[in-house]
Amino acid sequence: MSKLNEFCRTLGQYAEKHCGCEYEISASSGDSFEVKVLEGEIISYSVNDYTSVSFKVKKNGKMGYSSTTALEEDGIPALVSAALENASINENPDEQFIFKGAESYPHPKVYGEELDGITAEEKIEIAKKLEIKAKQADPRIKKVEESEVVSGSGTVVIRNSHGLDLSETSNFIYAVVVPIAEEEGNMNSGIGICGGFDRAAIDVDKAVADGVKEAVDFCGAGSMKSSAQRVIFRNSAFCDMISTFSGIFSSENAQKGLSLLAGREGEKIAAECVSFTDDSTLDFAFGSRSFDSEGVPGQRTEVVENGVLKTLLYNLKTANKAGVKSTGNASGGGVSVTNFSLRPGEPTLGELCEKAGEGFIITEVSGLHAGANAMTGDFSLMAKGYRFENGGKDKKPVKGVTVSGNFYELLKNVEEVGCDVYVNMFGRAVSSPSVLLSAPMSIAGE
Numbered sequence: 001m002s003k004l005n006e007f008c009r010t011l012g013q014y015a016e017k018h019c020g021c022e023y024e025i026s027a028s029s030g031d032s033f034e035v036k037v038l039e040g041e042i043i044s045y046s047v048n049d050y051t052s053v054s055f056k057v058k059k060n061g062k063m064g065y066s067s068t069t070a071l072e073e074d075g076i077p078a079l080v081s082a083a084l085e086n087a088s089i090n091e092n093p094d095e096q097f098i099f100k101g102a103e104s105y106p107h108p109k110v111y112g113e114e115l116d117g118i119t120a121e122e123k124i125e126i127a128k129k130l131e132i133k134a135k136q137a138d139p140r141i142k143k144v145e146e147s148e149v150v151s152g153s154g155t156v157v158i159r160n161s162h163g164l165d166l167s168e169t170s171n172f173i174y175a176v177v178v179p180i181a182e183e184e185g186n187m188n189s190g191i192g193i194c195g196g197f198d199r200a201a202i203d204v205d206k207a208v209a210d211g212v213k214e215a216v217d218f219c220g221a222g223s224m225k226s227s228a229q230r231v232i233f234r235n236s237a238f239c240d241m242i243s244t245f246s247g248i249f250s251s252e253n254a255q256k257g258l259s260l261l262a263g264r265e266g267e268k269i270a271a272e273c274v275s276f277t278d279d280s281t282l283d284f285a286f287g288s289r290s291f292d293s294e295g296v297p298g299q300r301t302e303v304v305e306n307g308v309l310k311t312l313l314y315n316l317k318t319a320n321k322a323g324v325k326s327t328g329n330a331s332g333g334g335v336s337v338t339n340f341s342l343r344p345g346e347p348t349l350g351e352l353c354e355k356a357g358e359g360f361i362i363t364e365v366s367g368l369h370a371g372a373n374a375m376t377g378d379f380s381l382m383a384k385g386y387r388f389e390n391g392g393k394d395k396k397p398v399k400g401v402t403v404s405g406n407f408y409e410l411l412k413n414v415e416e417v418g419c420d421v422y423v424n425m426f427g428r429a430v431s432s433p434s435v436l437l438s439a440p441m442s443i444a445g446e
Helices: 003-018 073-089 113-117 120-137 204-217 235-249 251-255 316-322 349-356 407-412
Strands: 022-038 041-059 062-068 141-160 165-183 186-189 192-196 227-229 231-233 276-279 300-305 339-342 359-366 378-389 394-406 414-417 429-432 435-437 441-444
Touching: 003 022, 003 041, 003 073, 003 141, 022 120, 041 073, 062 073, 113 165, 120 141, 120 165, 120 204, 141 204, 165 204, 186 204, 192 204, 231 235, 231 349, 235 339, 235 359, 235 378, 235 407, 235 429, 251 316, 349 359, 349 414, 349 435, 359 394, 394 407, 407 414
Parallel strands: 231 359, 339 429
Antiparallel strands: 022 041, 022 141, 041 062, 141 165, 165 186, 165 192, 227 441, 231 435, 276 300, 276 339, 359 378, 378 394, 394 441, 414 435
8 A cells, every 4th residue: 555545544544533524535646757958968857756635524514624745644633623623614605515426437547557667867868869859850950949858657546434435546758849940040949749658659750850840940930911811720729729718618617707608508609510528538648537636537528519518517516506417527626627629520731721722820829828818718819820822832931920819709710620639738638630710810910
């Protein structure tokens, strides 16, 4: 038995004797590794361990919380006492719940045993190899701003007074390379990423090729005249848009008046070709898990189907308010997506260009924190991409422009969804193909 599991079991035994009410233990522990290389030398190296235990009680209908980072049995009485005291002064009127468990749970594969065999020395060599190969890939690559490998593993435990006893261990690895290209005094960076749950996922050659191509392609890019353009969001750019606005599908935000989708379940909110799923049961996906932070089983949820909002995403509290069941999306006391995906279509990116004839491919948006209003859906973002004509046969790289619009309207204006799925490995686990919009968008340039 691990030290974390042993501590949780001892805490549970003490709580049974001294609480006299419902209780829940939620704990996590793990480790992380990170190495960064510059000019063949290690500039940053860290190996960290973490542990966190949260304890909550439900007494007289009120919830009380306490937490610790020390797995010391001597601290258990104080941990329990603090939670009971906090429950006595809690004035939150919302009904809170401690989950009684489910008949069955999914068991997605979230631990890659092969990663256990990758040593720290190998990870350092991967980071060095990314830098070396990026410099060798094209003479215009003058330096590599970042070459990094990150890995980690962790265990989550949930136990409560209803006999719930859950535990799950997961791990991951990813690598990033950021080459800098220079041509005729113009400089531009690109980014290449690879990662997953086994050695094959660290595809150094592909990460380098992606990063170098982006750096070189936009090295001589200029602006363009302000105009309304047919727009294609490339998969990675649309991933960023979905991730930024994914909160509109949260029932918590809807109930707080922070989403315009409140009360609209069953309505058509997007084009017919738009379908979103949230699925925590996928094998070897970054957002997968057997259970959420409340112990509710993970599941696949059809959020939007053929343009119709089928459901928002719920935890126990928000589901109770709405008179529905939790979708297993509790996260850190709130509601969050797990593996949130736009269902792909059949066309390639090239075929989307052919259909549009001419327009603008957005390959990257920036300023998402400051330039996007997650409640109203309005955005005004710096962007770069390609101005294309003749069905994509003629392309010109463009940067330094601003794209403006509204995410709710954007969903309604999706004309066709591509097949080239991109998976975001950072932050929220979101995946998306490229999309072609039916209505022109405002592109502000010169």
